Amino acid sequence: MATANIRFNALPQAPSCGSHSAGECRSNNCSAKLGDAKEPVAAAATVLLDKRFSRQVQGVYPLRRQDVLKWYGWGYKDSQFYVDNGIIGFKGDKYPLEGCMLPYFTEWVYSKFNLRIEKNLPSPKMPTEFPAPTVNAPFVRELEATKLTSSQSGEDRLIRCHGQTLHDIYYLWRNEFKRIPDIVVWPHSHEDVVRLVALANRHNVVVIPYGGGTSVSGSITCPQAEQRMICVLDTSQMNRMLWLNKANLTVCFEAGIVGQDLERELQKLGLTVGHEPDSYEFSTLGGWVATRASGMKKNVYGNIEDLVVRVRMVTASGAVLERECMAPRVSCGPDFNHVIMGSEGTLGVVTEVVLKVRPLPAVKRYGSLVFPDFESGVQFMREVARRRCQPASVRLVDNEQFVMGQTLKPVRGWLAGLLDSLKKTYITAWKGLDLTKMCAATLLFEGNEEDVRREEALIYQIAKQFKGFPAGGDNGERGYILTFVIAYIRDFALNQEIVAESFETSVPWDRCSTLCRNVKRRVEAECQKRSIKNFIISCRVTQTYDAGACVYFYFGFRHTGIADPVATFEQIETGARDEILASGGSLSHHHGVGKIRSQWYENTVSKSGSALYLAAKRQLDPNNIFAAGNLLTEEQWLAESKKSSAEASSHQTTVESSSLVKAKL
Amino acid sequence: MTGISPSSPDPLTSRAASSAATYMDDFENIVAKGKELVMTKEYKPQVANEFERYLNPQSLKRHVFRSEKVRKIIEHYAQINNCSVKQIEKQVKDIIDEIGLERNLAIIRWCGMAITAISKRILSGIYVNARSIRRVRDQLGRNPVCYLPSHRSYMDFVLMSYICFYYDIEIPGIAAGMDFHAMFGMGTMLRKTGAFFMRRSFSNDELYWDIFREYMYALISVYHIGVEFFIEGTRSRNFKALVPKVGLLSMALLPYFTGEVTDVTIVPVSISYERLLEEQLFVYELLGVPKPKETTKGFFKALKIIDERFGRMYLDFGAPISVREFFGHTGADRMQRASVGAHLQKLDRKELDLIKKLGNEVIYQQQRGIVISTFNLLCLYYASQLYVDRSVNIDELALGIAELKCIFEELGAHVATDMNRLKFEIIETVEIHSNIVHFQNGRLQFTEVAAAQLAQEIDTKRLKAHALLPQIMAVAVPTLALQLYINPCMFWLARPAYLILAALQLQADQQKGINDETTAFSSTYDKVVENLLQRVTLLDGIFKHEFIIESNRDIEEFNRNLLLLSKHGMLKISSHNGQISINENECMKVMLSSLAPFLCVYYQLAVAVNEFPLDACFAHSNNKADEFSSKDVLIHMQKRIEKLMQQQHVTNVHPYCLALDNLNIALNSFQQAGYIQKNKESGIMQHAPGKPLRSLEAELLRYCQLLPFKQYYRVASVQMNSMPSKL
Incomplete structure (x- = not known):
């Protein structure tokens, strides 16, 4: 509307002169100042939201996470592998494997590592003495005035000095960390983080953002040479669902929300983000963003960079880096979301993230395929990628893992046993497969019934071209369920003189098979060099892309008689990584660089x-x-x-x- | 202060006076013979906001019910009340039905016919600024529009709708109080002419307000007719503006802030009355006689007024305000909000402050547009003469009014007085207001109110504060009525009067302190001017809740007033040594007289509050010794003034000191200024430690003593035997 002859002066952004309230401004004659340039502070102000529509989430672990989670290893306190009568079993009521004895697995361990596990070794005891804290007194004093929740207890500090690398756990068990955080602070909101970070910056105190603590790159492990006070910023208390926008299918969560909490809350509303990294029971949204995480079902839902619509990061001064727009795609210079994603806690703290959500699929179906050898499997995966007909998940495991997977079954009744041996006969005799070469692919289909059926038909048809054939939904389902249990094996093994860990990479299609072979050969050679006889090296292709795939390696060995098993492991892993890079693989597909891969960062x-x-x-x-x-x-x-x-x-x-x-x- | 761009006409300089003189030519009497509205005409209104597809009142309600926000609200309340979504949905539907407007053209036509008939009978004319209305109409269609009329009478919204119909503007949705809804038949009728209903703001039913907000949001963002409400919240009983309430305005502006609409156009509307329909009700309400409930019976009783004459009504549309331009927002400023779902957002403190500023601007523009009638000037002049105990005849009145008209036009006011038929107008308007003044032996006199009759008719037990004596009421009633008609002038006069008062004060200081070293501060022209500005600002601060004249034009106005006073020879500041000389001419006294009642009210109230804690503590109240309620203060104040008014030669007492609304405003301003503290929950007050009200009392007394007036009323006892007059 034209307002040519309006008799007012436009008001500037800041309604008052800043030094006193707007009401007083007039009487103090500072109305003249209203015309001044905008205060830069105004830009940082956030939009006031109706708090009633945000949802408090009951997190899976409480403020004292050690009440629920193991302090000395992976996962829930009550979930672990154990030995009874020389047979390995698993307990933990959160998993389908709960209470199962695993005689086949016990056999497998013996055959692979020449190890008869006889007794349960005691888990480590919480130390009574901790490294003395470095205290920045003015910081601590001012922090107390802010009323933020904090703790300086040794236990709270120790359990947050590390992630989940083999190195971390080994050092933890032996209580060999020299430097652990000096204080733990639990902010409850973005504003709390802004306050805390600005305070730390003023007093030159180190801030390490800490979410689920599931890092396997050493990224949250306390820098051992740090002289300044170290403050761990535990995000677990900022886990609200701030809003949900059904029209846009977007949701805004605080960064401390744990994966399974996030999914549970959304699934109550018939929605899902669909981001399921193997750590998603414990890892947090902020961590996903900071490491560029990838989820099992990325084919349907996308990786974290596809899921993030908007992310807010608090930088050292307390200022915020954030894209001021919710539009789906912008052409607007370099995308600073990508400065935040993968920053691994070194540029700021991620506080709030807007994600895409999808309606829950009507149908979720598992499947599996068997291939005569790994190479045919890779060719199948490549063809699926070429035709862009990936189901929600498709994974190819090598023979090593296929065999091990088969052993992670409870004792069968005679009928089931008979059926299994019949299947085995069918596969070996009828199909003519070699049990020591064959491998399997597991499949997960999501969507409505019609789409799933079409996808299945197509996948099975492609499989046929590469001599693959369907091997039933059960095998597939077990593969995915075991994903979460396998993580517990590492701690059990460590106690039994076996060190084991996984590492991953991504690689173009043309080098996929050779990379797998080369890395295996290299690891074998390294082991031989060190006279390590009992080891396992295995791989699987877990993701497919247009231009390549993600490959996961498992490596473990029995270290009886080796002086520094972790150092040895790291040397071999370093050799493997060199081989990966030489074979056209990347430094990391989704674990991140952290500290353990930083030597290659500049080169890559x-x-x-x-x-x-x-x-x-x-x-x-x-x-x-x-x-x-x-x-x-x-x-x-x-x-x-x-x-x-x-x-x-x-x-x-x-x-x-x-x-x-x-x-x- | 940033200047006004040279291309736009500058209303603050005397240049405006010449245009002010012709401004009134644009007004046309729309009930004059031959101009009356033919209610059967084809009504093809220009809508406020054009859309591709239009909702109707029913689909608007459905839109609200189905909105994301309301869905969320329903879920929220179902959860916190632990009941089913269905139950809350039912409540929400009922609330939307209670609020929702409708439209029935037939009823609008019928109402219009009735209004035309009644107007022709009781009014001398409805004068509308056709040019300003056409200007607004030509710009309609592009934005949601809020019409914000001044609120002095229930007639306001009737008039607004009538005029919209007359000029082919879509009749806006009008926010009406629920008390109308309760009136039998009236509620439905109002609703069908476009009213939507709002419960009183003190009801704190959260769900209700959530839904109401959403309804308002929808009206602005997806509906096409525009919205009308009263920013002052209630009718001013004093015929002067009230502090703007920003509740409805911020609801209406939320779609702008969330980015749903590009802009909202605010149209300030000024409606003025030569004689207010509610005049007597207001006068008695001010004294404490409770307001009658709005009932249909009351409405028909009020129709008795058709036997009386109410003179002219004036309506003017101010220049439309674009809120985006007013706030000075660029797209970048609004980006942040646009990136969050609109239904999740709330306004923050800064934005509310912006809206408050806009509210003040609207009140300012409304008051600028209020037409000053001959009767307003007459009252102003008559009162000033009364204070110096001089009676006036028609010639003197005419002279005084003519001079005032000049001053007002120089200030920028629109004065209705026709100089060519001035005396005729005086006789006519005095006739219309014969219940307040009349000519007796050629001299203007108050029309006395019979105390005996008052005693009979008013149930003193129901009075809100102190049970006033009938003879005191009899003195107060015409004085207060007179004051009602002076008050519209205060928008123009308050600041020039502050300046005069400041000058008087500084002059006295200069004379007193000739050998004082403090004279150094006022030894040059510039320093004196600066000193005057400081003093004016101080007075501004004292009365800022009384006269709503806040805007960001303080300095310009001060300079204009300085120029005006020196041009008319009232004030001279020596450019050589800053010596002030004041010529106390007639005109200056009139201006100063306008401030007198208010100075008396504030001074006397300060005295009364300072008398707390009272020796004879109220037996009924359990207050601690140093605490008091506002009611205690009002009662004590009225009692005190009543006593003083029965004595001879009492200074600084004006019957206006009995007016409860003003006392409440003054008390509130004492509290806002920090002289008294008020407990937010109980409302109990006490003196603030460290900021003594005594100092303000002394300051006010000094101002009062600078006034050249003797007494502001005639002593009560004389009144007892006077003639009865109609109530």
Whole structure:
């Protein structure tokens, strides 16, 4: 509407002069100031939301997470493998394998590692003494005034000094960490985080964001050389569902929401995000974003970068980095969401994330395929990717894992046993497969009945081209269910002198098979070099893309008689990673770089790339308070801190000299 | 302060006076013979906001019920009340039905015919600024529109709808109080002419307000007719503006903030009355006689008024305000909100502050557009003469009014007085207001009210505060009625009067302190001006709840007033040594007189409050010794004033000191300024430690003593035997 002859002066953004309330402004005659330029602070203000529509979520673990979760390893306190009468069993009522004795698995362990497990070894005891905290007294004093929940107890600090790498757990058990966090703080909202981070920045206190603690890259492991006070920012108390927008199918969660909590809340409403990394029982949304996580069902729902619509990160000064728009795609310079995603806690704290949601599928069906050998399996996977007809999940396991998977079954009754042996006969005799070469693919279909049926038909037809044939839904389902249980084996094995861990990569199609073969050969060679006889190296192709696949390796060995098993393991893994890179694989598909892969980071992103990362780092966190020490090596970080402190001191001298000049004048 | 762009006409300079003189030419009497509305005409209105597809009142209600926000609200209440969604849905449907407007053209036509007939009988004319209305109409269609009329009478919304119909503007949805809804038949009729209903704001049914907000949101964002409500919230009993209430306005602006609409157009509407229909009701209400409930019976009783004359009504549309331009928002400023679902958003403090500023601007523009009638000027002049105990005849009146008209037009007011038939107008308007004043022996006199009759008719037990003596009421009633008609002038006069008062004060200071070193502060022209500005600002602060003249034009107005006073020879500041000289001419006294009743009210109230804690503590109240309620204060104040008014030669007492609304405003401003503290829950007050009200009392007394007036009323006892007059 034209308002040419309006008799008012437009008001600026800031309604009052800033020094007093708007009401007083008039009487103090500062109305003139209303025309001033906008205050920069105004931009950081957030939109006020109707709190009634946000939902409190009862998290799977409480503020004292050690009440529910193991402090010395993976998962729930009450879930673990154990031995009874020389037979391995599993307990833990949250899993379908609860209470099962596993004689076949026991046999398999013996055949692979030449190990008869006789007795349960006691789990480690919580230490009574902890590394002395470094205390920044002014920070602690001011922190107390903010009324944020915090703890300086040794136990709370110790359990948050690490992630879930073999290294972490081994050191934890032996209580060999020199440096653990000095204080743990639990913010309850974005605003709390802003306050805490600004405070830490003012007092030069290190902040390490900590979500589910499931990292397998060393990214949340306390930097052992850090001299400053270390504050762990535990996000578990910020796990509200802030809003849900059904029109857009988007949802906004606080970053501390745990995967299974998020899915449970949404599924109550008939929705799902569909992001299911293997850690999703315990890992958090913020962690997914910070590491560029990938989920099992990415074919339907996408990886985290496809799911994130918008993300809010608090940077060191307390300022927020966030795309000011909810539009589905923008052409607007480099996408800074991608600066946040994969920043691994070194650039800021992710506080709120807007994700896409989908309606829950009507049908969810498992399937499995058997192939005569791994190579045919890979060809099948490639064809599926070429035709872009992936079901929600399709995974190919090698013979090693196929065999092991078969052993993770409880004792069968005679009928089931008979049926199994019949199946075996059918496969070997009728189909002419070699039990030591054959491998399997597991399938998960989601959608409405009609679509699922069509997908199934197509997949089975493609499988046929590569001599694959369907092997039933049960096998498929077991594969997916075991995903969550397998994580518990590591701790059990560690207690029995077996070190084991997985690592992953992504690779173009043309190098997929060779990479798998090369890495296996390399690991075998490394083991031989060290006279390690009892080991297992196995792989599976877990994701397919247009241009390549994601490959997962499992490696473990019995370390009886080896002085430093973890160091040995790391040496071999390093060799494997070198082989991966040489074979065209990536540094990581979804675990992230962290500390254990930082030696290759610069090479994989180019020198300019790592310089660009450092430039962003200097901009967003000039004091390096987010000093988790990821992506770059310890030496690189050290060099960087020397450089910046030299710069700061030279800057200071110029300031001093200029003030001196003034004083003289 | 940023200047007004040179291309736009500057209303604050005297240049405006010449355009003010011709401004009234644009007004046309729409009930004059031959101009009357033919209610059977084809009604093809211009809608406020054009759409591709239009909702009707029923589909609007469905839209509200199905909105994402209401779905969420229903889920929320079902959860917290632990009941089924169905139950809440039923409640929500009932609420929407209670609120929702309808439209029936036949009823609108019938009402219009009735209004035309009644108007022709009781009014001398409905004068409408056709030009400003056409200007608004030409710009309609692009945005949601809020019409915000001033609210002095129930006639306001009747008139608004009537005029919209007359000028082919879509009749907006009108926010009406539930008390109308309760009137038998009236509720339905109002609803069918486009009213939607709102419960009183003090009802704190959360669900209700959630739904109401959503209904308002929909009216603005998806409906096409525009919305009308009264930003003052209630009719001003004082015929002057009230502090704007921003509740409805912020509901109406939410779609703008959430980004659902690009802009909202605000149309300030000024409606003025030569004689207010509710005049007597208001006067008695001010004294404490309770307001009668709105009933249909009452309505028909009120129809008795058709035997009386009410003179002219004036209606003017102000220049439309684009809220986007007013707030100075760019797209980037609004981006943040646009990225979050609209139904999730609430307004924050800063935005509410912006809306408050807009509210003040609307009140400001409404008051600018209020037409000043001959009777307003007459009352102003008559009162000023009364205070110096001088009676006036028609010639003196005419002279005084003519001079005032000039001043007002220079200030920018629209004055209805026709200089060519001034005396005729005076006689005519005095005739219309014969219940307040009349000519006796050629001199203007108050029309006395018989105390005896008052005693008979008013049930003193039902009075809100103190049970006033009938003879005191008899004095107060015509004085208060007179004040009602002076009050519209205050928008224009308050600040010039502050300046005069400030000048008087500074002059006295200059004279007193000739050898004082403090004179140094006022030794140059610039310093004196600055000092005056400070003093004016101080007075502004004291009366900011009384006169709603806040806008961001303080400095311009101050300069304009300074220019005006010096141009008319009232104030001279020596450019050489800053010496102030004041010429106390007639015109200056009139301006100063306008402030007198208010200074008396504030001064006397400060005295009364300072008398707390009372020696004879109220037996009935359990208050602690140093605590008091606002009712205690009102009763004590009225008692005190009543006593004073029965004595001879009492200074600084004006019958306006009995007016409860003003006392409440003043008390509130004492509290806002921090002189008294009020417990938010109990409403119990006590003196603030560290900010003594005594200092304000002394300050107010100094102001009062600067006024050149003797006494503001005639002593009560004289009244007892006077003639009865109609009530």
